[in-house]
Amino acid sequence: MLMKIDGGITAPAGFTAAGVKAGIKKSGKEDVAIIYSSVPAAVAAVFTANKIVAAPVIVSRRVVDKGRACAIVVNSGCANSCTGQQGLIDAQSMAHMTASALNIKDCEVVVASTGVIGMSLPMGKLAEGIKKAAANLSVDGHQAALEAIMTTDTFPKSSAYRFTLGGVPVKIAGIAKGAGMIHPNMATMLSFLTTDAAISPAILKQALKQAVEVSFNAITIDGDTSTNDTVCVLANGQAGNAPIDSGQGEDYQAFVDALTATCTDLAKLVVRDGEGATKFLEITVKGAVSLGDAKTAAMAVAKSPLVKTAFFGQDPNWGRIICAIGYSGAQVVTDKTSLTIGGITTVRGGQGCEVDAPSLKAAMAAKDIAVTVDLGLGPAAATVWTCDFSYDYVKINAEYTT
Amino acid sequence: MLMKIDGGITAPAGFTAAGVKAGIKKSGKEDVAIIYSSVPAAVAAVFTANKIVAAPVIVSRRVVDKGRACAIVVNSGCANSCTGQQGLIDAQSMAHMTASALNIKDCEVVVASTGVIGMSLPMGKLAEGIKKAAANLSVDGHQAALEAIMTTDTFPKSSAYRFTLGGVPVKIAGIAKGAGMIHPNMATMLSFLTTDAAISPAILKQALKQAVEVSFNAITIDGDTSTNDTVCVLANGQAGNAPIDSGQGEDYQAFVDALTATCTDLAKLVVRDGEGATKFLEITVKGAVSLGDAKTAAMAVAKSPLVKTAFFGQDPNWGRIICAIGYSGAQVVTDKTSLTIGGITTVRGGQGCEVDAPSLKAAMAAKDIAVTVDLGLGPAAATVWTCDFSYDYVKINAEYTT
Numbered sequence: 001m002l003m004k005i006d007g008g009i010t011a012p013a014g015f016t017a018a019g020v021k022a023g024i025k026k027s028g029k030e031d032v033a034i035i036y037s038s039v040p041a042a043v044a045a046v047f048t049a050n051k052i053v054a055a056p057v058i059v060s061r062r063v064v065d066k067g068r069a070c071a072i073v074v075n076s077g078c079a080n081s082c083t084g085q086q087g088l089i090d091a092q093s094m095a096h097m098t099a100s101a102l103n104i105k106d107c108e109v110v111v112a113s114t115g116v117i118g119m120s121l122p123m124g125k126l127a128e129g130i131k132k133a134a135a136n137l138s139v140d141g142h143q144a145a146l147e148a149i150m151t152t153d154t155f156p157k158s159s160a161y162r163f164t165l166g167g168v169p170v171k172i173a174g175i176a177k178g179a180g181m182i183h184p185n186m187a188t189m190l191s192f193l194t195t196d197a198a199i200s201p202a203i204l205k206q207a208l209k210q211a212v213e214v215s216f217n218a219i220t221i222d223g224d225t226s227t228n229d230t231v232c233v234l235a236n237g238q239a240g241n242a243p244i245d246s247g248q249g250e251d252y253q254a255f256v257d258a259l260t261a262t263c264t265d266l267a268k269l270v271v272r273d274g275e276g277a278t279k280f281l282e283i284t285v286k287g288a289v290s291l292g293d294a295k296t297a298a299m300a301v302a303k304s305p306l307v308k309t310a311f312f313g314q315d316p317n318w319g320r321i322i323c324a325i326g327y328s329g330a331q332v333v334t335d336k337t338s339l340t341i342g343g344i345t346t347v348r349g350g351q352g353c354e355v356d357a358p359s360l361k362a363a364m365a366a367k368d369i370a371v372t373v374d375l376g377l378g379p380a381a382a383t384v385w386t387c388d389f390s391y392d393y394v395k396i397n398a399e400y401t402t
Numbered sequence: 403m404l405m406k407i408d409g410g411i412t413a414p415a416g417f418t419a420a421g422v423k424a425g426i427k428k429s430g431k432e433d434v435a436i437i438y439s440s441v442p443a444a445v446a447a448v449f450t451a452n453k454i455v456a457a458p459v460i461v462s463r464r465v466v467d468k469g470r471a472c473a474i475v476v477n478s479g480c481a482n483s484c485t486g487q488q489g490l491i492d493a494q495s496m497a498h499m500t501a502s503a504l505n506i507k508d509c510e511v512v513v514a515s516t517g518v519i520g521m522s523l524p525m526g527k528l529a530e531g532i533k534k535a536a537a538n539l540s541v542d543g544h545q546a547a548l549e550a551i552m553t554t555d556t557f558p559k560s561s562a563y564r565f566t567l568g569g570v571p572v573k574i575a576g577i578a579k580g581a582g583m584i585h586p587n588m589a590t591m592l593s594f595l596t597t598d599a600a601i602s603p604a605i606l607k608q609a610l611k612q613a614v615e616v617s618f619n620a621i622t623i624d625g626d627t628s629t630n631d632t633v634c635v636l637a638n639g640q641a642g643n644a645p646i647d648s649g650q651g652e653d654y655q656a657f658v659d660a661l662t663a664t665c666t667d668l669a670k671l672v673v674r675d676g677e678g679a680t681k682f683l684e685i686t687v688k689g690a691v692s693l694g695d696a697k698t699a700a701m702a703v704a705k706s707p708l709v710k711t712a713f714f715g716q717d718p719n720w721g722r723i724i725c726a727i728g729y730s731g732a733q734v735v736t737d738k739t740s741l742t743i744g745g746i747t748t749v750r751g752g753q754g755c756e757v758d759a760p761s762l763k764a765a766m767a768a769k770d771i772a773v774t775v776d777l778g779l780g781p782a783a784a785t786v787w788t789c790d791f792s793y794d795y796v797k798i799n800a801e802y803t804t
Contacts, residue, residue, distance in 0.1 A: 049729065082753055
């Protein structure tokens, strides 16, 4: 059974964290964070699918491939992306400085950066920040660490659960930043998770992939994927459960459920913080011939600017939703398609239905709206989350000057 | 040699047209058009790729498959889309009424509709309109026909050229409507072309596909594809050239060039009329390993809401463009990628360059802006056109109430 708990990223046993002000962010707020496990932890990560990849992603991929890490170091205010050979050297130095301060190896440090693209890391400031953060690591440091990874986020995003593996109490926690690529050159989505579960790196990787597919990979704000996107989990085994080394069985399933719940909470918070968002939209496509089709169709609806502006305008515009389903690439048969908006059926068998206008108006006025498309063709279903498209989206994205 | 001419859709020999007010549009403006060839013409068409297809598209596909037609009948104000079995019967009746009035066969009439999705055609009004239009066909009718196909367009869109095939003078002309799926349930893009060239239906089809690929399929306003999109060309042979019956040789090439020029003019006019557009953007990707890669990458830039809002804000935000190239799916190597905005190189070898800020600011202030990405990997290039994303885009699309 999964129980929500407090305590942030340091709730699982054996983890400490710190967030400090190094002067990298223009705002002067916290901008360097370290998350640290007192013992080497299994590590797994999912990185951006963008072919233009920031330097810290290149460096971290090598660390994660080895399967073990002790620390994650993050800076905000500068993405270290499109920075060429120097960027790579800087990302490696960032790992090295952290390793020295913590008396661990370079290859045990995951690095991440978020902020302006095309700007080099201010290495002097960063060095000071890393030293300070390493010296300040504590169980109470989770809040400062969370603040240090934020850029344009309007609120901090964290989630934590307690559950059991073979009767042994285990904890999992995560933090995230990202609110769409709000500012022009802002690199977006970072999420870091910690757990005291004992699990092998290979199985942790499998579990993370599974969890990310239905959480972080099921959200969209504007369809753009940044050069720095990273989701990374450390599992240090301090809970003392029988190590999970198979991708099957009750323990694995319990772990995946906990990881998925944490990732889903964080992913939804990212959508709720979508730039200029006034609505939280849950798009479900069911009756699809395959899971791929269900997700493709749901994502087409979630990404359509016409659908997103209609929800901002509180217009129950089923024509746009049906249209997006039609061009999604999923197998669709007009006569079998039905649509429900906020619990009210608006399309049945491919044709508009008579609806109670006041009820539909009330459903569209809600902040959270569920949209369900039934393709009527098969057993597969998928759910994705997105937000609407408002004047403020354009304002935030157009009025910033590089 | 290609020469621009006046005269609209009836400029080619043997064509007449009419546009009349049938009371289908709320505005009371022209809403039924007929384009007529005095002799059976070769016909080819490209229809929407959306899997939800409007009834007139289903009916017209059958006509076009036979390769010969005499007339195109179009109504605006109602898309006859998502209208089920009744919609199909209505679209067939529309063809039948037109055929009766013109004393031709039902299977020689292409039908098209544009307007609100989910509403049935008002058949009484339509019958009157078709009779009136058939009785009013004339060479001077091209302007009224053009007005009758418009919905939310802010200006009429037409283009015509004169050229020669084997020394024989030939004309080609086209009209188009569409400005993005501006109004909530508006079905978008229609284009009709006429030519007095003699060409076989099979080769006409090949030529149209080639022309559409680099014109109508190279524009995007909001990425949404409607249920009614149709591009249809009639070629009636009245110019008296030696019939083109091969997809090779000088005549075929001259014809494709003229058809492409006409389609490209119309496609660009559709972009210029994009909802709320303040900028006309030409996105070229060169140095790609394949044509498919070049177009995929260019379209990713053209569709990115972040890129589009940046141009609205006149922000030379190269991070967003590089990011879109990176996630497009095209083969990309960071270090080989360069970017020019309005003639000014902003990225070279994957890194930002020093630029003259006032020059870049001036380039971004222009109404028409060329963006060129060089992937540095191969010989392929593609160009697409789009517009920016403004407050008015959100306003137009959010404030309409179904």
